Amino acid sequence: MSESPIRVRIAPSPTGPLHIGTARTALFNYLFAKRLGGTFILRLEDTDVARSSIAFEKDILDGLHWLGLVWDEGPEVAGEAARGPHAPYRQMERLDTYRAAAARLLAEDKAYPCYCTPEELEAERKRAEAAKQPPRYSGRCARLTPDERAAFEAEGRRPALRFRVGEGIVAFEDLVRGRVEIETTALGGDFVIVRADGTPLYHFTVVVDDAAMEISHVIRGEDHLSNTPKHILLFRALGFREPRFAHLPLILNPDRTKMSKRKSQTAVADYRDQGFIREALVNYLALLGWSTGTEEEILSLEELAARFDLESVQKGGAVFDRERLEWLNGQWIRRLSADDLVERLRPFLARDLDAGRIDRLPTDEELRALMPVVQERLPTLGAIGDLVGFLFVDRVDAEPAVLVPKRWDRETTLTALRAARDVIASVGRVSFEADELEPPLRALAEERGWKAGDLFMAIRVAVTGRTATPPLFDTLVALGRERTLGRLDRAIERLAAAGVA
């Protein structure tokens, strides 16, 4: 095999938001390129004009960018010029290239005009299905005489262009699966490469572009495995050198079918919006279908790039396991610097404010002070409001029923809360620190014969409204003396009132 520079690409189609599967394919291409000092290219396959949109394109670009998968060559975006020697990288801007290639195939009779209408083809497919036959183009237009063509033209029919598949066996050496062979007769007959309206189709553009962009390795999902023979035939017909192929295992729904929007959360943006961080998603995706062969598992993009190899890619599909992603997300959140975490938490807090889940935004100092206690408790960034939101609301409503610890009754709770209020009021006058609060409150519990845990739980619920919170004294400090006392008073009032009623 001749040595050529490593050039790989991710070629998404802007017909939907960035999909987890596309992100994984992009990642593997990226890692492969980085590992081998190759070039990672982004190409937009937007020839399905009806379904493509700018909004999807933006979502895809933003998502790849967010994941840190920067491309070496790619289209112009947001006013920034295209990068790379093979611009444009958007297929609808490359129509001339396809037109020229199509003209060549037509001139060499490797392709021919087909005048069948969609309705006729549909009928043909229906018939095949009814007869339990594989759907296959009949080849009706393969050998039209000039007169017959003229007749169709006179009718006003516009032809599509079909590629002659021919006979024989196409074989290739897949980098993850080994040798794959398929008989061309199993390809479904001659296939359309240019629509009647003149726009080119996927199988055609992908080959023309991969050749034009000198792609050395086509790394894509297994759903393309059976398309590969078509592509190889096209590479040959056009006289292009074929790239090497590697087909990645599919990412699966829990029921082991191809991951889909219907059964799983597939949009990368949704994961980001829920507070999964890029490090975790990249790490998780890399380990879906590939492993280092060691027991390492927490790996950064750089560490992954240093270890990646196609030989270790799994052949079987992999079920997307959200729980494991969440665990990895926690691992990565804990590895962030406090300042970085504060920064990343901001948008989520802003969203909580918009939604009315909190009444004000914490200052940077407030947030920063919470990090030691918050960092190890956050499964996702989106959980921040749930974790410490009570600190930033104007009032909490502690239900009398939950205010009373399991082992206590209302009277005891009331007594305890009043006593605790006095202790806190007396010790916190000058400064308000956790290690100033804890000893006297423990002493109080001891003196009254209460379990410290019960006393702490009553206080916890009184000031936060909930039974699960960060450590109590850190929480009181974060709340501040005045608000702590205020919430205690309010809880005492409510509990007392509940008894009267």
Added chain:
RNA sequence: GCCCCCAUCGUCUAGAGGCCCAGGACGCCACCCUUUCAAGGUGGAGAUCAGGGGUUCGAAUCCCCUUGGGGGCACCA
């Protein structure tokens, strides 16, 4: 229906003939730590390596068959 691909704990995987009556991780359970919740630590349950035939002194690992699963078969990508 036809073609192609795949097959180790529930899930992600290690394993490339003896180191494996199969290792790690997530999840689950228990215990420890502990004011709650987490995090962390320790331990446990969990896979007759889909089944059946070969090959071999020896197979999760090689071959064949069966079964099961998946993907593809568009003027979508």
